[in-house]
Amino acid sequence: MARVYNFSAGPAVLPLEALQEAQADLVDYKGSGMSVMEMSHRGKEYDAIHNEAMSNLKELLGLGDDYEVLFVQGGASMQFAFIPLNFLGAGQTADYINSGSWGAAAIKQAQLVGNVNIVANTQKDIPTRMPNLSEINWTPGAAYSHITTNETIAGTQLKEIPETGSPLIGDMSSDILSRPRDYSKFAMFYAGAQKNLGPSGLAMVAIRKDFAEKGNVTIPTMFRYQTYVEKQSLYNTPPCFGIYMLCLTTRWMKNKGMENLFKLNREKAAKIYEVIDNSDFYRGTALKECRSDMNITFRLPTEELETLFVKQAGENGMKQLKGHRSVGGIRASIYNAFPMAGVDTLVDFMKDFEKRNG
Numbered sequence: 001m002a003r004v005y006n007f008s009a010g011p012a013v014l015p016l017e018a019l020q021e022a023q024a025d026l027v028d029y030k031g032s033g034m035s036v037m038e039m040s041h042r043g044k045e046y047d048a049i050h051n052e053a054m055s056n057l058k059e060l061l062g063l064g065d066d067y068e069v070l071f072v073q074g075g076a077s078m079q080f081a082f083i084p085l086n087f088l089g090a091g092q093t094a095d096y097i098n099s100g101s102w103g104a105a106a107i108k109q110a111q112l113v114g115n116v117n118i119v120a121n122t123q124k125d126i127p128t129r130m131p132n133l134s135e136i137n138w139t140p141g142a143a144y145s146h147i148t149t150n151e152t153i154a155g156t157q158l159k160e161i162p163e164t165g166s167p168l169i170g171d172m173s174s175d176i177l178s179r180p181r182d183y184s185k186f187a188m189f190y191a192g193a194q195k196n197l198g199p200s201g202l203a204m205v206a207i208r209k210d211f212a213e214k215g216n217v218t219i220p221t222m223f224r225y226q227t228y229v230e231k232q233s234l235y236n237t238p239p240c241f242g243i244y245m246l247c248l249t250t251r252w253m254k255n256k257g258m259e260n261l262f263k264l265n266r267e268k269a270a271k272i273y274e275v276i277d278n279s280d281f282y283r284g285t286a287l288k289e290c291r292s293d294m295n296i297t298f299r300l301p302t303e304e305l306e307t308l309f310v311k312q313a314g315e316n317g318m319k320q321l322k323g324h325r326s327v328g329g330i331r332a333s334i335y336n337a338f339p340m341a342g343v344d345t346l347v348d349f350m351k352d353f354e355k356r357n358g
């Protein structure tokens with residue numbers, strides 16, 4: 001079997017053990033004679049998967065019974081719309097931080113629904129960065145405040161969660177469960193699954209029950225968080241296969257141990273940043289104190305060299321290193337399931353490439 005080192009920003013590399021178990025379950029789920037994709041979502045086999053996926057997440061996130069974990073279709077982008085539909089009423093204001101492309105995408109949807117106050121804006125800053133907590137002017141009495149904890153394209157990460165006067169909502173798509181976080185600071189947070197949790201199309205949402213209860217009751221049933229809370233995300237047919245993969249991935253995380261994964265993530269990122277910091281050839285695009293442990297973005301002296309870098313890395317088993325099309329450059333995404341051996345291979349390649357082309 002030839003598995004490459006897959007640096008994709010998402011859908012991204014999944015634990016091999018999870019993929020192999022899924023491979024077996026795809027035709028005959030644990031001797032049931034049915035694929036895990038063919039079973040009723042009301043049956044006992046699927047029920048066990050669904051409940052384990054939820055309880056694994058609750059346990060890994062350290063959430064108490066005041067929170068509910070939800071599974072929602074439509075990826076993280078659907079959340080950009082659901083959040084203001086649920087929580088931004090007429091005459092209210094929601095605070096948003098525009099920290100990059102994803103913060104901006106969330107803002108665009110909220111503005112279609114109601115009044116938005118952009119309380120800090122670093123989207124166009126070079127080097128890319130997150131706002132300092134001291135430069136944010138929260139609106140007193142805001143309906144909620146929205147942040148993006150990791151900007152996947154800019155390669156920046158909020159290291160500290162801000163204190164806000166209003167319920168805090170976080171898009172954690174690209175760094176959920178990758179570092180220690182106090183998740184209880186959030187009234188709600190969410191993540192598209194396709195980076196640290198499973199396949200695309202599915203979003204996990206964690207929401208405080210008292211916050212969900214405050215949601216708008218005049219929107220369609222499927223848009224209301226309270227529907228997912230009340231029906232344990234089984235109001236309609238859920239994305240069973242995505243939730244099954246999330247179950248396997250979170251089980252893998254539990255077996256690895258979060259402290260180990262956090263430590264590995266720090267070490268993996270530090271190794272690549274060390275090459276960048278010790279070189280005049282590679283230039284990191286993010287401000288040092290804001291740079292992400294998940295998406296490492298850098299430039300080479302010319303675009304021609306970047307093209308050659310991506311090409312030769314690919315020939316050496318390192319794939320999907322091209323930066324996002326909107327910004328160019330190189331992006332190495334190294335989520336939880338990305339192996340240390342792949343980082344070591346990249347680091348060696350970077351040093352060698354610099355020697356040959358620097």
Ligand SMILES: Cc1ncc(COP(=O)(O)O)c(C=O)c1O
Nearest residue numbers: 075076077102150152173174192
């Ligand atoms: C931080 C962040 N938020 C939101 C999204 C959008 O996710 P989706 O494609 O699942 O809608 C992405 C996708 O990469 C992302 O990185």
